[in-house]
Amino acid sequence: MATIQWFPGHMAKARNQVQEKLKQVDFVLEIVDARTPEASRNPMMNEIIGAKPRIMVLNKQDLADPEKTKQWVTYYQGLGYEAIAIDAQHAKRLNQIPTLGKRLMAAKITKQKSRGIRNPAIRAMCIGIPNVGKSTILNRLIKKNVAVTGNRPGVTKNQQWLKADETLQLLDTPGILWPKFDDDLIGKKLALTGAIADSVYSEDVVGMYGLQFFREHYQEAFRRAYGLNAQDLALSDGDLMIHLSQKNGFADNYNRMAERIIFDARQGKFGRFTLEVPGDDANDADAE
Numbered sequence: 001m002a003t004i005q006w007f008p009g010h011m012a013k014a015r016n017q018v019q020e021k022l023k024q025v026d027f028v029l030e031i032v033d034a035r036t037p038e039a040s041r042n043p044m045m046n047e048i049i050g051a052k053p054r055i056m057v058l059n060k061q062d063l064a065d066p067e068k069t070k071q072w073v074t075y076y077q078g079l080g081y082e083a084i085a086i087d088a089q090h091a092k093r094l095n096q097i098p099t100l101g102k103r104l105m106a107a108k109i110t111k112q113k114s115r116g117i118r119n120p121a122i123r124a125m126c127i128g129i130p131n132v133g134k135s136t137i138l139n140r141l142i143k144k145n146v147a148v149t150g151n152r153p154g155v156t157k158n159q160q161w162l163k164a165d166e167t168l169q170l171l172d173t174p175g176i177l178w179p180k181f182d183d184d185l186i187g188k189k190l191a192l193t194g195a196i197a198d199s200v201y202s203e204d205v206v207g208m209y210g211l212q213f214f215r216e217h218y219q220e221a222f223r224r225a226y227g228l229n230a231q232d233l234a235l236s237d238g239d240l241m242i243h244l245s246q247k248n249g250f251a252d253n254y255n256r257m258a259e260r261i262i263f264d265a266r267q268g269k270f271g272r273f274t275l276e277v278p279g280d281d282a283n284d285a286d287a288e
């Protein structure tokens with residue numbers, strides 16, 4: 001996994017690259033991780049995308065809490081975007097994306113048809129921070145080997161358009177948009193879901209965040225996963241970490257227990273989870 005480079009110079013470059021490509025598309029597929037829909041967005045995303053129509057794609061829905069995913073979809077729809085939750089890895093609901101795209105671009109399609117264009121094209125690109133599933137989505141949408149269209153007037157030379165179907169064309173994913181995690185909580189969420197390299201945050205910090213989060217929000221699953229009783233659950237966070245460490249044979253090596261919690265969370269041992277709900281974060285870019 002790539003390391004994070006959040007430098008103003010890098011970001012300005014990535015932003016320019018993306019903005020340049022944006023001129024060539026009709027709408028954007030903004031991909032986020034359904035477990036962390038806001039933390040997994042580049043904070044400049046709204047500024048970058050501007051008024052372009054957008055479909056918010058909450059990917060990895062197979063790992064996220066279904067109830068919270070519904071809340072997020074409703075939230076984004078309320079902001080005026082199309083929104084959909086998918087599981088790109090298992091190709092679930094991906095075929096809804098072209099349908100939504102056509103709905104979003106209905107006026108353009110109608111106009112082109114009225115001019116006698118039999119197969120009007122609508123164009124989009126996927127953008128999102130690393131690891132949210134952009135490549136998986138793109139590859140699935142174009143079903144790998146579908147032919148690439150050539151140059152067209154008014155379009156940058158040699159630009160490759162990938163066909164999802166007769167109407168929807170996709171631009172290969174542009175420059176890299178890193179997440180920003182000067183807010184510690186965002187960093188911990190990204191670390192717990194494996195969106196950023198494990199070397200960025202120490203495991204004791206991320207593991208403790210996991211312990212606190214799961215005992216509070218998914219207590220039954222957490223209790224069952226570690227065979228905890230009511231007395232255990234009455235312990236403070238620190239004491240519970242010590243207890244779990246001893247119970248799991250790590251003695252006073254609490255870092256190993258912290259690592260285990262991170263591992264177990266990613267493996268789904270506490271079930272499907274979502275680390276944030278609409279409106280509960282200072283990093284909510286749309287609420288500014």
Ligand SMILES: Nc1nc2c(ncn2[C@@H]2O[C@H](COP(=O)(O)OP(=O)(O)OP(=O)(O)O)[C@@H](O)[C@H]2O)c(=O)[nH]1
Nearest residue numbers: 059060061086087088089130131132133134135136
């Ligand atoms: N469980 C699950 N895993 C997924 C899903 N979509 C993608 N993945 C996995 O997430 C990881 C990252 O997917 P990529 O498609 O490489 O993500 P990307 O956004 O293109 O990443 P970069 O190339 O780093 O920008 C891979 O291991 C995928 O198999 C999904 O819907 N569910």
